[in-house]
Amino acid sequence: MADRSATPGPLIALRGISRIYGAGETEVRALDDVDLSIDDGEFVAIMGPSGSGKSTAMNVIGCLDAPTRGDYLFDGVNVARLSRDQRALLRRHYLGFIFQGYNLLPRTSALHNVELPLIYKGLGRAARRDAALRALAKVGLAERSHHDPSELSGGQQQRVAIARALAGNPRVVLADEPTGNLDSHMSVEIMEVLRDLNHREGLTIVMVTHEEDMAAYADRLIWMVDGRIERDAPTKRAA
Amino acid sequence: MLWETIKLAVQAIFRNALRSFLTVLGIVIGVAAVIAMVIVGQGSAQQVTSDVEKLGSNVLMVMPGQDAFEGGPGTTDPPFSLADNNAVERELSFVDIAAPIAASRARVVFGNENRRTDIVGTDNRYFAAADWEIERGRVFEPSEIQSGRPVCVLGETVRDSLFGNANPIGETVRIKALSCTVIGHVKSKGASTFGSDQDDFVLMPLKTFQRRIAGNPDVTMMYLSISDRIEAARAQEGLERFLRDLRRIGPREDDDFTVMDMKQIATMLTGITDVLTGLLSAVAAVSLIVGGIGIMNIMLVSVTERTREIGIRLAIGAQARQVMTQFLIEAIVLSLIGGLIGVVLGLALAVLGSNALNVPFTPDIGIVLLAFAFSAAVGVVFGFFPARRAARMDPIEALRRE
Ligand SMILES: Nc1ncnc2c1ncn2[C@@H]1O[C@H](COP(=O)(O)OP(=O)(O)OP(=O)(O)O)[C@@H](O)[C@H]1O
Ligand SMILES: [Mg+2]
Numbered sequence: 001m002a003d004r005s006a007t008p009g010p011l012i013a014l015r016g017i018s019r020i021y022g023a024g025e026t027e028v029r030a031l032d033d034v035d036l037s038i039d040d041g042e043f044v045a046i047m048g049p050s051g052s053g054k055s056t057a058m059n060v061i062g063c064l065d066a067p068t069r070g071d072y073l074f075d076g077v078n079v080a081r082l083s084r085d086q087r088a089l090l091r092r093h094y095l096g097f098i099f100q101g102y103n104l105l106p107r108t109s110a111l112h113n114v115e116l117p118l119i120y121k122g123l124g125r126a127a128r129r130d131a132a133l134r135a136l137a138k139v140g141l142a143e144r145s146h147h148d149p150s151e152l153s154g155g156q157q158q159r160v161a162i163a164r165a166l167a168g169n170p171r172v173v174l175a176d177e178p179t180g181n182l183d184s185h186m187s188v189e190i191m192e193v194l195r196d197l198n199h200r201e202g203l204t205i206v207m208v209t210h211e212e213d214m215a216a217y218a219d220r221l222i223w224m225v226d227g228r229i230e231r232d233a234p235t236k237r238a239a
Numbered sequence: 240m241l242w243e244t245i246k247l248a249v250q251a252i253f254r255n256a257l258r259s260f261l262t263v264l265g266i267v268i269g270v271a272a273v274i275a276m277v278i279v280g281q282g283s284a285q286q287v288t289s290d291v292e293k294l295g296s297n298v299l300m301v302m303p304g305q306d307a308f309e310g311g312p313g314t315t316d317p318p319f320s321l322a323d324n325n326a327v328e329r330e331l332s333f334v335d336i337a338a339p340i341a342a343s344r345a346r347v348v349f350g351n352e353n354r355r356t357d358i359v360g361t362d363n364r365y366f367a368a369a370d371w372e373i374e375r376g377r378v379f380e381p382s383e384i385q386s387g388r389p390v391c392v393l394g395e396t397v398r399d400s401l402f403g404n405a406n407p408i409g410e411t412v413r414i415k416a417l418s419c420t421v422i423g424h425v426k427s428k429g430a431s432t433f434g435s436d437q438d439d440f441v442l443m444p445l446k447t448f449q450r451r452i453a454g455n456p457d458v459t460m461m462y463l464s465i466s467d468r469i470e471a472a473r474a475q476e477g478l479e480r481f482l483r484d485l486r487r488i489g490p491r492e493d494d495d496f497t498v499m500d501m502k503q504i505a506t507m508l509t510g511i512t513d514v515l516t517g518l519l520s521a522v523a524a525v526s527l528i529v530g531g532i533g534i535m536n537i538m539l540v541s542v543t544e545r546t547r548e549i550g551i552r553l554a555i556g557a558q559a560r561q562v563m564t565q566f567l568i569e570a571i572v573l574s575l576i577g578g579l580i581g582v583v584l585g586l587a588l589a590v591l592g593s594n595a596l597n598v599p600f601t602p603d604i605g606i607v608l609l610a611f612a613f614s615a616a617v618g619v620v621f622g623f624f625p626a627r628r629a630a631r632m633d634p635i636e637a638l639r640r641e
Contacts, residue, residue, distance in 0.1 A: 119243050120561065
């Protein structure tokens with residue numbers, strides 16, 4: 001991974017980020033003047049009560065949303081000033097997403113689901129297939145590549161989603177409650193895949209979770225309340 | 240990327256095959272209608288032209304009145320006489336034959352059979368000028384013409400409906416108060432292009448008609464066979480000049496007669512076909528627009544149904560324009576499929592229609608391509624709004640939607 005950390009300094013740097021919904025009386029500060037730095041190769045868990053702004057933070061970090069105020073430097077680039085289409089390009093080339101509800105395309109094979117981001121990256125047919133199969137192998141699903149999502153268990157579907165996030169060779173994977181729909185057995189399965197990716201490939205992972213057990217897989221735990229970071233510390237595992 | 244998008248669109252369309260088919264029905268009908276109508280229209284225009292060529296383009300017809308359609312019994316302009324007709328034939332070198340004609344419609348009766356038909360008073364020159372061949376019997380004797388004897392020659396349709404298989408020669412038919420001996424009948428020319436029956440008439444000597452049927456000495460039309468050594472336009476000009484003199488029309492007065500040649504009639508008839516084709520094509524165009532609205536409707540449904548998919552695509556890095564392209568292509572592919580079915584159906588209808596109307600089937604690649612291009616355009620126009628709606632979605636909102 002020679003091309004990683006091209007610039008010195010943190011890979012992700014939020015500086016005084018606020019995300020405010022509505023205005024006046026009904027204004028909601030989903031993020032309230034947040035400062036946060038995440039280095040290349042970190043595995044960060046975000047926890048907090050419902051409505052504390054975790055998903056909002058993920059959306060900003062994932063360049064899906066633009067902050068109302070503040071600067072967000074992704075590898076030195078100020079995302080807050082980019083257009084919608086420019087943010088799409090950042091997502092395409094540097095970011096991978098894992099959602100609570102998997103969000104796979106229905107009636108579309110695992111392989112095609114994983115190939116999807118590569119189509120937008122402009123890879124040819126063969127290269128796409130190769131990369132998709134490699135990504136599926138990493139999550140242990142190579143032999144299920146031709147199954148539709150409806151033929152896979154929840155854990156397997158989430159692994160396909162991880163493969164899709166990985167296929168484009170991103171610098172950061174963002175996972176918003178990736179085990180939220182899974183039983184504890186499948187959750188462990190998913191967390192082990194993520195931990196391996198972080199350890200073996202140095203992939204940067206930011207994950208929102210409601211479960212202490214899952215957060216324990218990360219190196220660092222951020223605790224949010226009311227749109228602010230209340231606590232930011234290494235996990236027991238990292239300590 | 241484009242190829243991928245097209246493949247994707249085709250997949251999406253066939254995933255909902257029935258719905259897609261119902262959606263494109265409007266386009267199918269529109270395209271099929273345009274193609275069938277234009278091809279059949281062109282076929283009949285071609286038919287008219289070739290019919291007219293067969294008739295010989297060197298025929299001129301002269302009628303009193305300023306407009307061919309005002310001529311005949313209604314016109315206030317003076318009629319012609321036999322002398323006028325003979326003067327035209329004698330004085331104009333380029334007129335090979337001039338046949339005098341006076342005609343009206345009346346019922347002809349034989350036994351229990353009868354038929355309303357054109358009763359035409361003329362002489363033997365008409366057989367030569369209009370190419371009527373005697374099938375059985377004979378033409379008029381000079382004495383019969385001279386003294387206006389009650390004899391007649393039947394057109395094929397009249398012969399068939401009055402006599403069937405029996406021999407009509409020597410039988411007596413009744414026309415109004417006139418009892419008339421059948422002396423012959425002529426070979427069929429068949430239906431003209433627009434289905435009017437050319438064989439539906441009874442011929443008798445001009446004098447017989449004038450005295451016993453019309454009660455006046457008028458000649459209502461001169462049927463002229465023109466030498467093929469002169470251009471049609473010059474013949475017409477010479478004829479007009481001669482008639483103005485003959486009828487003493489002052490230099491500032493308009494003609495009180497009309498000269499028509501078969502080419503003019505052909506142009507008039509094809510003109511009618513063109514108008515009809517145009518009118519029906521307009522109806523077809525409306526159905527294409529209705530089809531387009533159907534496509535817009537179904538694309539809007541599709542965009543709503545696939546909100547989540549759009550969210551996923553945007554999240555993994557699709558730009559607005561790429562989502563837009565995807566849905567636009569889907570709409571275009573949908574309408575092109577409709578166009579394709581429509582082309583096939585339209586060609587089939589054109590074959591059937593051409594057969595039924597007995598006109599040549601003249602497939603025209605131009606109109607097929609045009610209809611195809613038009614259906615693609617319908618896809619673009621009516622796919623635009625739904626596609627833009629898809630492209631403008633917010634990925635976060637789209638992903639949250641169930
Ligand atoms: N599109 C929106 N419009 C208005 N308010 C919003 C919108 N999205 C989020 N919010 C508000 O912002 C706050 C933070 O929401 P967010 O989804 O980030 O919470 P969360 O920490 O992810 O909660 P949960 O654990 O339930 O997922 C909440 O008060 C929420 O109601
Ligand atoms: Mg959330």
